Amino acid sequence: MNWPLEAFLSFLAAGAFGVIFNTPRRTLVSCGLVGMSGWLIYRTFFLAFGDSVQASFAGAFVVSIVAHLLAKKFRMPMIIFSIAGIIPLVPGSKAYNAMRNIVEHNYLEAISFASEALMVSGAVAMGLVFAEVMMQLFFKRQAKRIQRKMGLTQE
């Protein structure tokens, strides 16, 4: 595969999705970067291990962490950054294949594609939520440590 090309295309796609969802103008480039990092991690994992479920989990995890950091930086809701980055991981082609097989009366094929699409979207959601919970734990601990250093808590 062609890394720079894929990076550029995913950047462009995520940025364009930012325009469709009307994210604030000055965050459009950041949205593109989130989408690019998510897609590159997904592709690397997919090429290394050949399992799209694990790869989607990893991609969504990275998207969520990057989105969280950017949200802290811009002081904006995290959803602004995560949505554009998640879109490339949505299992559109699997859902399409499932539907196409149903139309052609290949129900067994359709079930396998549909369950794969379901697994992938579950993995994406879990990656998002796990990263968010971990970031919350991390920042809570960091905030507490700073408070203790400044002598704000009595312990």
Add this chain to the structure above:
Amino acid sequence: MTQVGETRRELALDCFLLAGRIMMESGAETYRVEDTMIRMAGSQNMVNSHCFVTPAGIMFSPSEELATRFVRINNRSTDLERVALVNSVSRKLVAGEFTLQQAYDELMTIDQTNYRFHIWVQTLAASITSACFLILLGGSWIDLPFAFVFGGTGFIIVETILEETRVKIFAEFIGAFIVGILASIAVYSGFATDLDTLIIGSLMPLVPGLLITNAVRDLMAGHFVSGLSKGAEAFLTAFAIGAGIAVVLSF
């Protein structure tokens, strides 16, 4: 309780409900809307407030003595800039930079201004997305101009019908149907090569990605009512797109 105090509380309630309504209409997560409203209420010394947010309406109960208020949410779209703006207003109110009246005026302006990009810019963005996804999903470069044109066409058809009728499932069905027909014509007349990637790429701007993520996110945060109803909305959208393509493919 004096008269002045009463009007101030009414203004506070109006302000919270307006903020919640704008956020919910613009596609924010349910837990964020509840969090924002409770924080704004806390900054106005309403400590025992409760709110219940669903995609169809918001209930807010400030305290034991005051009456509970309700607003209905009629149209939902995705406009993340408004979410960010309301968020910053609530931050400023909590930090004490805004008075209640200033915050309310600011929210009224946000509610009445249209922040969206022009429709042709959005269509161009949809075209670019389709073309990029065609290559990312393994399509060939010969199909690229077709995906560019069909993606934009599908998007603008859906937006135009939505503007006219407000029936989402119909708009998406027609959009997917026309994209399917155009793609089949392009492939069977020999100009384009791969029907599957062409259709998937062109439909990418219509995929309910935000709804799916929001639904799962809400479910995992414990907001089952909003999670299930957003999930139903996402399923309906996906079903409409799938049915539109299926009608074309079955011929």
